[in-house]
Amino acid sequence: MFWQLASAANRALPAETAHRLAVSAMKFGFVPAAMQADTQMQIGCAGLDFANPLGLAAGFDKNAEAVKGALKLGFGHIEVGTITPLPQPGNPRPRVFRLTSDNAVINRYGFNSQGMEAAARRLERLRGSAQAGIVGVNIGANKASTDKFDDYYKTARRLAPVADYLTINISSPNTEGLRDLQHDDSLRRTIAAATQGMQDTGVTVPVFVKLAPDLSESQLAGSLEIALSAGISGFILTNTTIDRPDGLVSVHKGQSGGLSGAPLHDKSLFMLAQAASHLAHIGATDIPLIGVGGIGSAEQAYARMLAGASLVQIYTALALQGPQLVPRILSGLRQMAASEGASFAELTGQIRQGQRAYHHALHVARKLADSS
Numbered sequence: 001m002f003w004q005l006a007s008a009a010n011r012a013l014p015a016e017t018a019h020r021l022a023v024s025a026m027k028f029g030f031v032p033a034a035m036q037a038d039t040q041m042q043i044g045c046a047g048l049d050f051a052n053p054l055g056l057a058a059g060f061d062k063n064a065e066a067v068k069g070a071l072k073l074g075f076g077h078i079e080v081g082t083i084t085p086l087p088q089p090g091n092p093r094p095r096v097f098r099l100t101s102d103n104a105v106i107n108r109y110g111f112n113s114q115g116m117e118a119a120a121r122r123l124e125r126l127r128g129s130a131q132a133g134i135v136g137v138n139i140g141a142n143k144a145s146t147d148k149f150d151d152y153y154k155t156a157r158r159l160a161p162v163a164d165y166l167t168i169n170i171s172s173p174n175t176e177g178l179r180d181l182q183h184d185d186s187l188r189r190t191i192a193a194a195t196q197g198m199q200d201t202g203v204t205v206p207v208f209v210k211l212a213p214d215l216s217e218s219q220l221a222g223s224l225e226i227a228l229s230a231g232i233s234g235f236i237l238t239n240t241t242i243d244r245p246d247g248l249v250s251v252h253k254g255q256s257g258g259l260s261g262a263p264l265h266d267k268s269l270f271m272l273a274q275a276a277s278h279l280a281h282i283g284a285t286d287i288p289l290i291g292v293g294g295i296g297s298a299e300q301a302y303a304r305m306l307a308g309a310s311l312v313q314i315y316t317a318l319a320l321q322g323p324q325l326v327p328r329i330l331s332g333l334r335q336m337a338a339s340e341g342a343s344f345a346e347l348t349g350q351i352r353q354g355q356r357a358y359h360h361a362l363h364v365a366r367k368l369a370d371s372s
């Protein structure tokens with residue numbers, strides 16, 4: 001009930017205020033009950049056991065305040081952050097815009113963060129209490145940093161002991177120079193710094209790299225290979241795009257920042273499929289992929305898994321559609337997999353071609369609808 005009232009009221013509020021309200025609601029446990037946990041939904045990824053393949057993407061809970069509430073919604077994992085070493089305010093407001101008619105959002109938050117100490121203390125308390133899901137920690141660099149590699153070292157060292165996995169975020173478009181770290185020697189040095197930070201704590205957790213959807217096919221292949229040789233555990237594809245596809249109609253379409261939601265769907269799906277194909281080509285099929293970008297339905301989540309994702313994440317569709325989207329996607333995924341008589345692990349990467357994966361998912365969903 002609270003969420004229904006909040007959703008209606010939320011739409012009338014500026015986007016950032018609505019976001020803060022939603023984080024507070026989750027922080028204080030005002031969330032609708034999740035569907036019952038189902039052992040059929042479990043999936044392993046990077047050596048971790050996930051209750052289900054659906055996660056909350058980074059950027060919603062930037063300071064690790066709402067982890068328990070988000071898990072209560074039914075997510076199998078939540079990725080907190082991006083967390084920077086030092087607290088910083090981010091860009092001036094307004095910096096988040098709803099593109100309602102496009103089912104999209106543009107944000108240029110610029111890593112507003114309470115810093116790693118505040119987040120680490122919250123995560124330490126959380127680990128002391130019973131926990132019902134995987135918590136990933138997404139790390140980044142301060143805007144004013146003169147040594148971005150050292151920022152990844154520091155955040156990994158402080159946060160690895162309180163994380164189930166770490167994500168190196170080098171793909172947000174709102175911190176100048178950050179996305180340059182996706183290439184060549186900068187990528188090698190960033191991964192080496194984060195890995196060293198983690199190793200210096202004596203803790204080992206999987207380390208993922210999150211990439212931008214705006215890489216060319218050859219840049220993607222290069223980044224995958226460099227990251228693999230640097231020992232990375234998996235990839236999260238994708239972050240928001242700086243592209244503005246034709247067809248956007250909302251008044252805010254000209255705002256600068258990263259675009260997320262429906263207009264990002266095809267780009268993220270195709271990039272994931274490209275990554276899965278390339279990894280298969282170089283014999284690295286055991287490297288997990290996490291698909292994110294424009295997912296707003298069970299069919300879209302299913303397609304992402306067929307194309308190569310072990311796990312999927314959502315953000316914008318949750319913000320626009322509300323928390324009932326979580327059980328909707330989960331029950332849809334369960335029914336679709338059951339109708340094909342396959343486990344999620346068996347489905348992953350079966351169709352490493354974006355359009356074909358999506359058509360197949362739509363076909364399975366239609367057959368299910370016709371038979372019900």
Ligand SMILES: Cc1cc2nc3c(=O)[nH]c(=O)nc-3n(C[C@H](O)[C@H](O)[C@H](O)COP(=O)(O)O)c2cc1C
Nearest residue numbers: 057058059082107238239260261293294314315316
């Ligand atoms: C308001 C907003 C803030 C975000 N902040 C972060 C962030 O701090 N770190 C990060 O890695 N991704 C961040 N993202 C990107 C999301 O995690 C996700 O990769 C992207 O939005 C695509 O998924 P979606 O279309 O389901 O939203 C943010 C997205 C939005 C909409």
